[in-house]
Amino acid sequence: MLRAHAPAGLGRWLAGAALCVAYGSALSATTPFTAPADALVAIPLAVAVGVVARRWRVRRRPAPAGGAGGAGGARPRAGWWTMWAALAGTVLAWELACFARSPRHAYPTLSALLDSLDATRLGKTAAGAAWLALGWYLVRR
Amino acid sequence: MSARDATLAVWAGLGALVVAAEVAALVSRRRIPGLGAVLDRVGSRRAGQAALVLGWMWLGWHAFAR
Numbered sequence: 081m082l083r084a085h086a087p088a089g090l091g092r093w094l095a096g097a098a099l100c101v102a103y104g105s106a107l108s109a110t111t112p113f114t115a116p117a118d119a120l121v122a123i124p125l126a127v128a129v130g131v132v133a134r135r136w137r138v139r140r141r142p143a144p145a146g147g148a149g150g151a152g153g154a155r156p157r158a159g160w161w162t163m164w165a166a167l168a169g170t171v172l173a174w175e176l177a178c179f180a181r182s183p184r185h186a187y188p189t190l191s192a193l194l195d196s197l198d199a200t201r202l203g204k205t206a207a208g209a210a211w212l213a214l215g216w217y218l219v220r221r
Numbered sequence: 222m223s224a225r226d227a228t229l230a231v232w233a234g235l236g237a238l239v240v241a242a243e244v245a246a247l248v249s250r251r252r253i254p255g256l257g258a259v260l261d262r263v264g265s266r267r268a269g270q271a272a273l274v275l276g277w278m279w280l281g282w283h284a285f286a287r
Contacts (some may be wrong), residue, residue: 112287121286125278130275136267157252164259167242170235171235177230178259186224193232198239209279218273 096216104208108201124215132220 087200095214110117181187186195222230238258246255256264264270 107285112285117286121281125281128274128278132270137260157264158252161259161262163242164254164256167238174231174235185229187233188225190232191283198284208285211277211284215274215277215281218260218264218270218277221261221270 096213100209100216101205103212104205106212107208115150124212128219133201135219157199 103120107117107120110120175190178187178189182194194207198209242253246253246258247261251258260273262269264273
């Protein structure tokens, strides 16, 4: 068969990427506050809830020690986790600082920046595809 | 420099920091954790995974449906 020598996950990866782009393209044709937009967003949400619930039922045993942390190899030192936490905290603090000020045009929040991206068909396609891919990454673990 | 320019500059700086940290993680062969490792660590517990998935759900609803 064709896939005998193909990298194991390549076909699945390509299919997933195509699905994400197709979904993003469909999403970019909708307008917020309409039933089509609600329905199109609700589908992955429902699927995510189902997948997570199923995985939680199946996986009763905790992950093996050292399983968290990605591709294996050397374990990162604790200080690096602190760095990411500090970075996340800084982003959150700046988001709140922008949110508390007005006008929004002068102090854009992440939502406002995302709105700018969503203003174009291509941008909304990319954002929708990225959102779906992120969701898949989060629920499949 | 307008307030908008200054705000955008800070956002760009924060984005550059995230990208730099991710590049550093790649170059260090994962001795420095990347974003994926951070998400893996947070999501390794059910509460963490639930928080991540709920955040993702809110993001999609907020950005595309509202």
